[in-house]
Amino acid sequence: MTILELLSADPSKKFIRNFLHNSDKDRVSNQLESLSIAPNSWFWDSLVSSSIKSVKTMKEDDYLEAIPRFLQLLEQNPIYTKDILTALLERYATTSRRTIVHEVLKNISLTQWGNPQYDSSAGWRNVSLDTKKMVIQWFVRADLEAFFTVFGSSADVRRFNYWMRFLKQVTLSEIFLNDQAMRYPTAQQAEFKRNNAGRFKRIVGKSNAANAFMIKIGGFYIVEFSEMNNATYFYRKLPYPPFQGKTGKVEITSLKSTSQAQFYLSHQGAWEKSFDRRLQELGIFPD
Structure with missing residues (x-):
């Protein structure tokens, strides 16, 4: 790039093209340095801002x-984190891959803005409600996959497939881990915990309690346990007291309460049909 190009009406255009399409990640920085443009120059800010804006009009493959x-730009220039993350998530929500979890975007957004399933996570106001719903579904899918394949004694395909039928209606998902998973996690369990810091709670009150997960569909909180000899409990309100949630520890008796639950169902025989009938009575149907 020459000084004449730099002084043109759109001086950052060529840089944007090089930044987005050149395999040499340092080319733009080297070009700016050769023109004696400092990293804190107005030109660099213009380049980043224009690159972010270009996300909206890019072809999906590009x-x-x-x-x-x-x-990479976000990592090197944290000051642009909000703008870059917002642009990437909003654009991803319009692609044909929106139902496919982008693990890096999911993990970065969790680190930056917290859990999108909680109204207290104010950072999620940076994106539209539709984009927020997309990311919530990413976390729900990840929770269901982890619970039935990583934290269960064996892969429970039937229950995973059953609850995935309601994925778009789930507005909250949580995983509750027993002592074994908390203190002596397998490699897969440890990886899940690292990637979901602050998104799981610990079961207390019984050392050999099964792991559990909870999803909210409509007006019901639904609690499942990793061991099949446990029933599925349906609650009208959050089954554990708010103070327990804040401590990150939940009593097993709060999750498994026949007296507080609206009702509970067992996994016997063709249990999917009995679950469907009961849910339909509540006005809940598969997606």
Whole structure:
């Protein structure tokens, strides 16, 4: 790039093209340095802002290919984190891959803005409600997959497939881990815990309690346990007291309460049909 190009009406255009499509990640920085443009120059700010704006108009394939470059930019320039993350998530929600979890975007958004399933996570106001719902579904899917494959004694395909039929209606999901998973996790369990810091709670009150998960569909909180000899409990309100949630520890008696639950169902025989009938009575149908 020459000084004449730099002084043109759109001086950052060529840099944007190089930034988005050149395999040499340092090319733009080297070009700016050769022109004696400092990292804190107005030109660099203009370049980043224009690159972020270009996300909206990029073709889907070009956008998906450029995601790693933007994530690198985010890491190198934290000051642009909100703008970059907002642009990437909003654009991803319009692609044909929105139902496919993007693990890096999911983990970065959790670190930056907290759990999108909680209204207290104010950072999620940066994106539209539809985009927020997309990310919530990412976490719900990840929770269901982890619970039935990583924290269960064996892969429970039937229950996983059953609850995935209601994925778009789930507005909250939580995992509750027993002493074994908390103190002596397997490699997969440890990885899940690292990637979901602050998104799981500990079961207390019984050392050999099964792991549990909870999802909210409509007006019901539904609690399942990793061991099949446990029933599925349906609650009209959050089954554990708010103070327990804040401590990150929940009593097993709060999750498994025949007296507080609206009702509970067992997994016997063709249990999917009996579950469907009961849920339909509540006005809840598969997606």
